[in-house]
Amino acid sequence: MLKIDRDGFLRLYSHDLSNSSGWSILWNNTNDGCAPRGLCGFNMFCVSSNQKPGCRCLPRFAEVNQGNRTSGCERNFTAESCKNKGRNYTIREEDNTIWEDATYSVLSQTSREDCSLACLDDCNCEVAIFKDGECKKQRLPLRYGKRSSKSEDSNVVFIKVEETTESSTDRIFPTREGKKEISTNIIIIIISCLFVFSLIVVVAIFGMVNHRYRVLLYRRNSHNGNIEFMEDVAPRSCSYAELERMTDGFKEEIGRGSSDQSLPEEQVILEEWVYQCFVNGELGQLVCDEEVEPKQLERIIKVALWCILDEPSLRPSMKKVLLMLEGTVDIPTPPNPTSFISTI
Numbered sequence: 001m002l003k004i005d006r007d008g009f010l011r012l013y014s015h016d017l018s019n020s021s022g023w024s025i026l027w028n029n030t031n032d033g034c035a036p037r038g039l040c041g042f043n044m045f046c047v048s049s050n051q052k053p054g055c056r057c058l059p060r061f062a063e064v065n066q067g068n069r070t071s072g073c074e075r076n077f078t079a080e081s082c083k084n085k086g087r088n089y090t091i092r093e094e095d096n097t098i099w100e101d102a103t104y105s106v107l108s109q110t111s112r113e114d115c116s117l118a119c120l121d122d123c124n125c126e127v128a129i130f131k132d133g134e135c136k137k138q139r140l141p142l143r144y145g146k147r148s149s150k151s152e153d154s155n156v157v158f159i160k161v162e163e164t165t166e167s168s169t170d171r172i173f174p175t176r177e178g179k180k181e182i183s184t185n186i187i188i189i190i191i192s193c194l195f196v197f198s199l200i201v202v203v204a205i206f207g208m209v210n211h212r213y214r215v216l217l218y219r220r221n222s223h224n225g226n227i228e229f230m231e232d233v234a235p236r237s238c239s240y241a242e243l244e245r246m247t248d249g250f251k252e253e254i255g256r257g258s259s260d261q262s263l264p265e266e267q268v269i270l271e272e273w274v275y276q277c278f279v280n281g282e283l284g285q286l287v288c289d290e291e292v293e294p295k296q297l298e299r300i301i302k303v304a305l306w307c308i309l310d311e312p313s314l315r316p317s318m319k320k321v322l323l324m325l326e327g328t329v330d331i332p333t334p335p336n337p338t339s340f341i342s343t344i
Helices: 112-121 184-224 240-246 270-279 294-307 318-326 337-342
Strands: 002-004 010-015 023-028 044-049 052-057 061-063 073-075 089-095 103-107 127-131 134-138 145-147 156-162 172-174
Touching: 052 061, 089 112, 103 112, 112 127, 112 134, 112 156, 184 270, 184 294, 184 318, 270 294, 270 337, 294 318
Parallel strands: 044 145
Antiparallel strands: 002 010, 010 023, 044 052, 052 172, 061 073, 089 156, 103 134, 127 134, 127 156
16 A cells, blocks of 8 residues: 655555454655654754654744744744944854755855855845855745755755754654644733723723713702703802802812823823833833743734734734744834824
8 A cells, every 4th residue: 555644754564464453554755754844843853863853943033832843943032123233243153954945145156254254244145154255145934844865965054043042942852743733922922912902992882971971960960950951061160159069069070180190191092002011112011910931921922012003004914913923923112003084
């Protein structure tokens, strides 16, 4: 029997009818455990040990969903834009690996050192592959990577990472069928959006109820004072006796407004407060005493601020939201939500 197994290999099986030993393998198309493409996710490369494949992240990368090799790896640091020169970067190397060719720039007749420096100086370069005097610059994510033992595949991959004194966190985890589970990042962003939406609805309902109450109060006071009620009435001065009668002997307070006076002025409008906390680096105020990973919280807040913009054309698609949460693409700094309202 000839069939393609779940691991992507084509094998020929035989079965001896004279005994019950079961099926045995007569032939397979390759002994390379990393031969099938797509065994490992983005920014991972396959390593074969005793014909058993395993997946490894690039240096300074960590798996997105531990135990699920198809989820890929993401950077464990936040990459800044080309305009930000405040961070220092260095180059990490990975030898003898093969990747899908997605080159945006090629340098010919160059040395290994020059290729490394060229990627380090180019803010658009995230990875450079050097082989036989040729330097190919690429952007993330890398696909279909695997370790090669063939002499003709002797190359080196230069990965640009943030300079740090910490030891490498690279590790290998075995390939197996990943369980279907919802990413923690997606759950957090959905809960955050629902929380923001619920607060907006509650504030709107409270304002409407308070407005109705004040209208009814005005009607009652107007009738008690024999004053004709009009929908639009200009402010007027009241005598002490009228004020005493309208407030039931000064037992009821009027003229305070509909905002919660217990909150600081800048926290009344939630989206403005969240944006100010983000700009001032005070995101800890949003989660109170809960323990949240700072980089993860910053990523979630940036995505949430993009998602609640008043201009629909500026909001990212759900596909891009997922890519931003997984760290596959960079998240640009969100604009001030009130800046678009002020221009209308």
